[in-house]
Amino acid sequence: MPPATPDVPPGTVPQAAPVTGAGDWPRDWPAGWQSALLVAVPAAEPAVAGHRARLDTSARDGVPAHLTVLYPFLPPSGIDETVRGALAGLFSGVPAFGFTLDRVRWFGDEVVWLGPGEPERFSALTALAFAAFPSCPPYGGGYDEVIPHLTVGDRGGLAAMRAAAAAILPHLPIEATATEVTLMAGPPPGDPDSPPGQWRRLAAFPLG
Template identity: 40%
Template sequence: MTTDENAARRRLGAAQQATDPGDTPLVGYTVLQVPVPALETFVRGRFEHYDRAYVSPDPAFTHAHITALAPFLPAPDPAALDTVAAIAAAAEPITFTLRRLETFPNGIVYLAPEPADPFRALTEALVAAFPQCPPYGGEFPDVVPHLTLDQLSADVSVASTRDALGDTVPVTCVADRVDLAWYQPERSRVLASFALG
């Protein structure tokens, strides 16, 4: 076990025990996500626009990401962390391009990574190891790897999102890790990182 893994487990314990001043447990959840630093400025800006409570003060936290599995276990134990580390180690770093904007039926505007299959394979491996954690709670039958950018509205369209991105895309990136992120108002942060390959 590495020093980083020990530190991650301490942070996980602290996250699970966090309470507010009234001793009411604070609600949070974990996500296994692949950070995409190249889009961080844009995506963090959208977090600041929509919900500042989820803007993380943790410099290791990357708001721009491609979800590998969410929600993940609420309290991953050491064996679960070791399993995630092994799955990540068995996957190669992923070189991918972000250029194509798409929308989901619910109006989410996203960038589709190309190729998508390595991300899909990572999710499939995680789901096989953690069948109690279906992607998005089983709400969507087909997992579509994506990087969320915005939500369609009277002020937001695919065209306006493309314009706002400017020359940020197209961009070629290398995914080299999976982060275990904790999402909680005012307390979002990275709990652990697992290298790909």
């Protein structure tokens, strides 16, 4: 994805819209909107928010620091009460868990990310969600291996991403707890025609 556009002030992250209750679930969704299941990591924001605002278009779009559980998920128009109930039941059977972000890693020279010391916990969430919704392979089935990660920069310029990685290192390890899986929806990430902050938090499914 291209770097965040300059209409977002440095060091800021657009805030996603609040959770939508079942009673006011939108009936009509813009064409092309996507959804995602993720574990937000508020504990990482002090270390990564400013860098993500400059280097990761998903931050511009209103997506918080996170590890992805399943993306792309169903189109928002296909997420009805039955689907939401299934997600609630699915994740309630998984105990909440603590984890540590303790490493900086790269996908080639294009993506810099933080990795959890316990990646298998997130891999298990992804496998669980994919098994329940087999029409939604992780990342569209584009990768042989899905590595749990928190993106700091995605094609944001190699020098800038290296500087971000160096700046984040002193903040590690970051201790966090996964207590819920969040459902979000919005336009395709990095869409230059969409204003900032369009991704919205639709629901949160507590872990058991």
